[in-house]
Amino acid sequence: MSKIDILPFETTIMVRDTCLCLHAQRAARALARRFDDVLRPLGLTNGQFSLLMSLNRPQPANMSQVASVLAMDRTTLTACLKPLERRGLVNVSADPDDKRTRRLTLTPEGRKLLVKALPVWKRTHAELDRLVSDPEHLRADLRALS
Incomplete structure (x- = not known):
């Protein structure tokens, strides 16, 4: 091995x-x-919370919209949706205008769970905000990188 090969x-x-x-x-x-x-006492992971929250909107989202918000590919999103769908928290249905497109909606149970989870999320975020010198600047910098 030459000296060039050694870091x-x-x-x-x-x-x-x-x-x-x-x-x-x-x-x-x-x-x-x-x-x-x-979030574990509520039966959620952080990823599931984010996914459920991304579906909290006035109109059903399609797969591409949610995948974009969560910065994941559609295949991964599909896999992440399955356990939430089995638990009755999310409904995945065909778009009435385009049967190839899937629409994602929170069920009433999914909405109830988000209502329970939000105070936990807020409390944890408040704790984290106290750990960094400028949380808003950090968020802006992370958005710039993503």
Whole structure:
């Protein structure tokens, strides 16, 4: 192995300390664990909460709209919807104008669960906002990166 093939350990430290992707992934995992923990008594994960919340709208959403909001592909969205549909929280139906398009709506049970989950989400967010110096700036920066 030549010297060109060897990266010094200092490079590893530099990447560890400066890599935005690494820090975003670590923060996302920590946030996901925190929200999973507080939503668990309601039988929800953080991803399920976000999915249900994305369906809280005046008109039924289609798959593409929800996938876009959640930054996931339609195949992943379909897999995430299945347990919520089995629990009777979400209804997936054909669009009356285009049978190829699926419309997603919250059921009354899904709405009731969101009402229960929202105070938990708000309380947890208030705790998190106290941990960062400027939460609104952080949100703006994260939106810029996404």
